[in-house]
Amino acid sequence: MAEAAKASTGRPIAGTADDILEVVRTLPDVLFRCYKADDGKIYWSLNEGGLAEQFGLTTKQIQGKSLENLFPGGTSDALKEHFEEAFRGESTIFTNQIGDRHFRHFPQAIFDDDGNVTEVVGYIADVTDLVNTQAELERANRELDAFVHAASHDLRNPLTALHTLVQVMREQSASLDAKTLQYLEKMEDTVDSMQAITAALLQLSRARNSDLVRAPVDLTALAHDVATTLQLEDPGRKVRWDFQPDLHVEADRDLMRIVLQNLLGNAWKYTAPGPATISVTQEESEQGPAFVVRDDGPGFDPAVAASLFEPFRRAHGEEFQGSGVGLSTVERVIRRHGGTVWAQSSQDDGTSFWFTLP
């Protein structure tokens, strides 16, 4: 092998421990190896890499010093707890903080033939950038949530006022000419659309922020409830609601209502104005048992299936009213429950939305 490699690269392959150490010392991280001595304390037999040099903790520098002697109290206690775990064979990845820097440890126990831990090896990486970026993202997300909530909440008052004024004008309609009345009706529709958008944004805000309270939920009963409200919008429309009996889940009831309001609401909207069949069932999927909300409407282009759940993306054009955040709200609720949601459709064969709730 060595001969062959030598022939192909023209250089000998470096394979001794010293050669490997030389490479390790050029890495920004730390590779370590430690053991428990007879005194019950943890000592290092190897600690090499960029970070070790930076902190003056290379093998040579820390030889003979136990964990307790190397770090100040707080740091040493936290490290000790994790390393003791590793020596019990229960190693887990953990991150500690020293000053304003964050270090992720990847310990791994080495066992002898009898199953006893003889050593713990692993590496440590400086993840300060990652942790800071994550904190920044979380802050940005919180600000976004606050913005969505404020935008939807604060818009409700002026919209309510506008809604009231339009109604007052409608009551004076005897003194209005036909054209003005027509404008007024258009205005009323516009106010209604804006109200639907602020309501959907409020729902999105709740789906993102409210505490998740899991309790037994009768999904079938909830679906009937939502369907009754939808049917009230147009009592004359012929829709066959076909809900599988006894669908029970452990979930947040208010958030599941939001899910069904959006999925059944979409099915109702995109099959209008003709007759339709809308069902809720439980079926096997590649992801295990899933709940399926299905309609026999015109369907959407399968190419857009993945982007459906992004906010403000719409598979259908402006001919359908909508806020563009409904499915993104659904996705958020299902994800917060630990499940997944996906859509299936063919242009002529209806649409089905599938979600799992582990």
Next chain:
Amino acid sequence: MKIAVADDNHDILETTRLVLELDGHDVVTVSRTEQILPALPGMDILLQDMNMPGLDLAAHLKAIRGQPDLARLPIVVFSAELPAEEELLAMGADAVLGKPFEIRDLRELVRRLTA
């Protein structure tokens, strides 16, 4: 009818006043939480927004109910966030009106609660 409307939003206060005055009611509007209670004696009904700065609605409704002359004052709570109706009724509201509301629903409530 003497009607008190408490809301921190001036658009709501003014349009609600407009509707009620068109119906011939006397309307007192209050936009600050601490001004609500002193404005209530002599009123026939209170229309109260559920979210005003510094307002603890439960304590506020309890304080109103604790005053002998206001114990039976009809109170309608404006609510922008549902579902909260049951909770609001349990706090002592006589009725809940979701925002945005239909003015015929507002009229019907005022009529029914002051009958």
